[in-house]
Amino acid sequence: MPVTLQDKLVVAISSRALFDLDDSHAVYEQEGVEAYRRFQIDHEDEVLGKGEAYAMVEKLLRINQQLDNHKVEVVLVSRNSADTGLRVFNSIQHYGLNITRAAFSGGRTPHNYLRAFNCQLFLSTHADDVRLALQAGFAAATIIPGGPKNRADGPLLLAFDGDAVLFSDESEQVFQREGLAAFQNSEQQAARKPLGGGPFKPFLTVLNQLQKEFSPEECPIRTALVTARSAPAHERVIRTLREWDIRLDESLFLGGLSKAEFLQAFGADLFFDDQQGHCEAASGVVSTGHVPHGISNQR
Structure with a gap:
């Protein structure tokens, strides 16, 4: 049988909502795409700090450990390219997050992939992507920086x-x-x-x-x-x-x-x-x- 996500709770999240990418994003804004690419490659073995939505993602994925069948899927949906996204996946591996699927859209809005992933929720720091996702009929929210980082234990x-x-x-x-x-x-x-x-x-x-x-x-x-x-x-x-x-x-x-x-x-x-x-x-x-x-x- 083909693999499907139809029977799961699927949450799509951008790399900046999951991890703290403020330093590299500042490089992107001040110096452009190529400088950002070089920065990410040069630092791809450095583990990223946890972002605003990290605790939510870790708790969601932990739910699978309490069920016979995995009912929760988190997918990475990012404006990065696969080249610059390698640092993000290295950090995912470091923290032991069971995230295996991703769409790297290379600078374009990634919201077009939400329906193909059967997503019910999209979290991003990019307000335009969130608006487009809402217009397409998905629950979506722009993550606002500033909240304290919750612990990943508990419900x-x-x-x-x-x-x-x-x-x-x-x-x-x-x-x-x-x-x-x-x-x-x-x-x-x-x-x-x-x-x-x-x-x-x-x-x-x-x-x-x-x-x-x-x-x-x-x-x-x-x-x-x-x-x-x-x-x-x-x-x-x-x-x-x-x-x-x-x-x-x-x-x-x-x-x-x-x-x-x-x-x-x-x-x-x-x-x-x-x-x-x-x-x-x-x-x-x-x-x-x-x-x-x-x-x-x-x-």
Whole structure:
């Protein structure tokens, strides 16, 4: 039978999201492609430091050790060439990460390969690549530098904003057009009408299926909704997740409070939000991915 990734959770990640490539990227920006190529070749035996999304990747791959069949695949999807990407693979080998598949696009956007890999999530530091991936229908986020590097032990902890991430931005549009009172009233009126799915709904669906492989006590994945919503706008969210048959381990309805302290308390390995301001505040305490989707990113 041909090899397939159809039955797996597949996460695509760029080399700069996985590893700390700040030094070589500075060479690229200041001196150009050829200087960058030489720099990477000259340093290809030097192990790269861990990047913002490293802990998430290590925890994802460790899940395979608890299952009879490998259910998780991480693929490297990079603008590097294979020549300059050798240093990245050397570092992957050094850390013992079971990443064997890669697409090196040689300077072009690599998002075209996501469908061929059957990816559910794409993480990158290149904002344009992330936008193209979202437009193509994939969950994707731009990794923001600054978060503390989480330890790779313990469960995988993922936190999600609601509107424009897990859900469509239909409610956010009402809020931005008409204000909080109109938003609250609209959500009360539509409390039993499920929200449309946002870009991260398919990823969360597959992630939830993976969680069901384990008992609640032994599951190595915990998820949290961290939203600025509060009562009475909470009901529509709860009923929507129930309609989707998706379970979140924790739900935080913050009523406009800053999310950073709550994310730190949860211990998120990665937090996804559509609003740049929320991402910048959160990135000081946890690794954060900006999801450039919905009305907040159209201004």
